[in-house]
Amino acid sequence: xxxxxIELGKSGRLERRSVVRALLAERGDMLAIGxxxxxxxxxxxxxxxxxxxxxxxxxxxxxxxxxxxxxxxPSRRVLVITGDGEMLMGIGSLATIATKQPRNLSVVVLDxxxxxxxxxQETATRHGVDLAGMARAAGITDARRVDKPDEVLALxxxxxxxxxxxxxxxxxxxxxxxxxxxxxxxxxxxxxxREAILGPAAHxx
Amino acid sequence: MQRDTLESAPDAAADWPDQIYDLLKxxxxxxxxxxxxxxxxxxxxxxxxxxxxxxxxxxxxEEGIAMLFGAWLGGEKGVLLMQSSGxxxxxxxxxxxxxxxxxxxxxxxxxxxxxxxxxxxxxMGNATGAVLEAMGTLVKRADTxxxxxxxxxxxxxxxxxxxxxxxxLIGQRVIGAKTFGK
Numbered sequence: 001x002x003x004x005x006i007e008l009g010k011s012g013r014l015e016r017r018s019v020v021r022a023l024l025a026e027r028g029d030m031l032a033i034g035x036x037x038x039x040x041x042x043x044x045x046x047x048x049x050x051x052x053x054x055x056x057x058x059x060x061x062x063x064x065x066x067x068x069x070x071x072x073x074p075s076r077r078v079l080v081i082t083g084d085g086e087m088l089m090g091i092g093s094l095a096t097i098a099t100k101q102p103r104n105l106s107v108v109v110l111d112x113x114x115x116x117x118x119x120x121q122e123t124a125t126r127h128g129v130d131l132a133g134m135a136r137a138a139g140i141t142d143a144r145r146v147d148k149p150d151e152v153l154a155l156x157x158x159x160x161x162x163x164x165x166x167x168x169x170x171x172x173x174x175x176x177x178x179x180x181x182x183x184x185x186x187x188x189x190x191x192x193x194r195e196a197i198l199g200p201a202a203h204x205x
Numbered sequence: 206m207q208r209d210t211l212e213s214a215p216d217a218a219a220d221w222p223d224q225i226y227d228l229l230k231x232x233x234x235x236x237x238x239x240x241x242x243x244x245x246x247x248x249x250x251x252x253x254x255x256x257x258x259x260x261x262x263x264x265x266x267e268e269g270i271a272m273l274f275g276a277w278l279g280g281e282k283g284v285l286l287m288q289s290s291g292x293x294x295x296x297x298x299x300x301x302x303x304x305x306x307x308x309x310x311x312x313x314x315x316x317x318x319x320x321x322x323x324x325x326x327x328x329m330g331n332a333t334g335a336v337l338e339a340m341g342t343l344v345k346r347a348d349t350x351x352x353x354x355x356x357x358x359x360x361x362x363x364x365x366x367x368x369x370x371x372x373x374l375i376g377q378r379v380i381g382a383k384t385f386g387k
Contacts, residue, residue, distance in 0.1 A: 033275075053278065058301040061271030065301075068275025068283065071236060071259050090271075092264030100261060186304040190278060198280045205280065205365075 001025060001156065006149035009173020016110050016172040019152050020081060021046045023108065023159065028077075030160075031069060031193070035062035035082025037117040038177070039110055043081055045180040050196035053189055054182040060089030063107050067097050070105035073197060077104050079159055084111040084125045084169075091134065097165055098139030106159045106166040107135075112174040120174070135167035143167040211323070212243035213316060213380040221379070222247035224354040225312065226255075229284060232361045235259060236276045236283035238269030244314030244380040245286045266291035270298040270309060270370075277307045282365060285311045289333040289374070290326060299340040302370050310364035311342075311372040312357060319378040330377075337372050348376035 005022055007015035020042040024032060033053045034043035039062075040054035055062060066080035087109045097105065113126035125131060135143035146155055146168050155168050183189060194202035215222065225248050229237070237252045237260045239245065252260050263269050269285040276283040287295075292313060302309035316323070317330020329336075337344050343363050347356040353375060360373040 031278075057304060058271060058274075058298055061267065061274070061298055061301060064268045064271035065275035065278070067261070068236060068272035068277075068281075069279045070275075071261075072276045072279025072281035090268065093268050093271075095264050096261060096268055100259070187306040190274075190305040190307055193278050194280065197278070202280065 001153060003149045003153065006152045008149075009175050011173045013171050013173040014147070014149070014152065015175075016112070017042055017045050017177060019110065019170055019172065022152055023079065023081065023156055027051070030077040030079055031073070031197070033062055033066050033069070033078070033080045033082075035080070035086040037083055037086065039081045039083050039086070040182060041177070041180045042110065044182040045177075048182055050192040052182070053193050056184060056186060059086055060093075062086055063090055063093040063097060066105050066107060067093070067100060067102060070102040071100065074102075074104055076197075077159065078102075078106070080105070080107045082107070082109055083116065084109055084113060084131065085115045085123045087131060088124055088129070094135050094138040094140065094167070098135075101139075101165060103164045105164050106168070108155070108159075108168045108170060110172050111169050112172050114174055116174070116176055120176070125169075130169075132167060132169040135169075140165050140167045144169070146170040213314070213377055214243040214246060215380050219350060221350050221353040223251065225357050226251040228354060228357050228361060229258075230255075232365065233282050234284050234361075235281045236261065236272065237286065238263055238272045238283060239286040240266050240269075240288070240291050242286070242288035242314045244288065244375065245312070248286065266294040267298040270295050270301060273309050274301050274305065274307055282308070284361070285309070287311065287313055289313055289315045289317060289330045292333045292337060292372075293329045296336060296340055299342065299370055303341050306368045308364035308368055309370040310361050311370065312360070313372055313374045314380055315374055315377045318376065321377065334374060337370075340370070342370040342372050344372050344374060346374045346376060348378055350379055353379065
């Protein structure tokens, strides 16, 4: 993947959908959870898949869902892509995840410093809260801030090859993009992912 | 006053915590999410000693609702252990197993009822069953030691056979009332 694939928004910050496309391109059997709001639309825009679990609710729970999934499927990569507001609501889960040190779990926060779905009100990161620093202090050793295209590519490689847990705070442009909605019936979303992981036996467990 | 008298804990001879552990094994539970409660202390020790169980101590109980959903996505069964006050921290997150139609069994040790000493335990203890039922959870109570194992068994079966949040509430009368010399 070339640097040209990573775009910048009008603010000069990273364009969120090009970041997500890069992280999910040629993903193999990597599982992805998209946090409530724009990250769920972003993973869908990158290509809806049974390997995606876009969330329509459960604000604050995305990272912990990633932990449960990563513990259940230790041989697969699990990537949680969520927003700064969603992560802040479940910020304690960074401590919980750090205590388990799951090698196959990555949590990527797309940080536009606003609550995008509700009218662009400011989040705490707008006022300088350092999510990567909080993750590192919790005990997630590889906790990085990502501002530039080459850092996105390095993150992509780290998610695929490195030893987790990994946390990234990706500073993104705050433009609101057209909705790309996944299926809204959540029982289908979970059943299709379970079948993708477990095969038809998923429905007989 | 001894510190341990501030918390309700079962008599050391009580074997219902071991019966719950045996049920978790029979049902193939692999992930145990918890915020500690003195009433669950013996069960937690059993789980921690089991290399086939992942015990995850949460910072808040709602994390456990989310974690159990992730576990089920990956084909593993989990259970959430907490005290009644913790149920109040779970309310909105219960939308996750409800909307996705996934199992979410909870085993709750009750505070705020028989012989409670701490005023802060009463509001949520008094509301635990109503709050869970208002959020679509199948709630069963166990108020005698003999009731606990069959009730927990039913809670696990209902969760994994019918794909929804379920809860056993273990009454404070079973766990141990406190008099604090009063």
